[in-house]
Amino acid sequence: MRSPFAVRVSELTLTPLDPQPDHDVVAGDPVVSLLELSTSDDGRVERGVWQITPGVVRDVEADELFVVISGSATIEFDDGAPALDVGPGDAAILPAGARTTWTIHETLRKVYQATV
Structure with missing residues (x-):
């Protein structure tokens, strides 16, 4: 069993990914940063804090x-599902395999749990 913990997410220092993820950058020069908080014993479930600076990127989602x-x-979906406008305090679920276009208006920081 892991020890419980709490963190103040807004004050965490995230590390820019190097190299940057294999997103299809559509506009701008977005930078992705990450801090992994925990991973399940089998490595399939990841929890962490993720951030991206303004720009537009295309991606294929994990179950998140x-x-x-x-x-x-x-967040727009290639399959025609309604777009999601997300901001502070919003929770969202993204289905695995969804093809998306993210338009980042202001640097976005999120806490996530993803099954990979």
């Missing part, structure tokens, strides 16, 4: 639940 801490974005 996230809560936005700061910033804002619009």
Whole structure:
């Protein structure tokens, strides 16, 4: 059993990923940063804090639940599902395999749990 813990997400220092993720950058020069908080024993479930600076990127999603801490974005789905406008305090679920376009209006920081 792991020890319980709590962190103040808004004050955490995240590490810019190097190299940056294999997103299809559509506009701008967005930078992704991450701090992994925990991973399940089997390595399939990851929990952490993720951040991206303004820009537009395309991605293929993992099965994910996230809560936005700061910033804002619009997430559009290639399959025609309604777009999501997310900001501080919003929770969202993204289905595995969804093809998305993220328009980051303000640097977005989220806490996530993803099954990979």
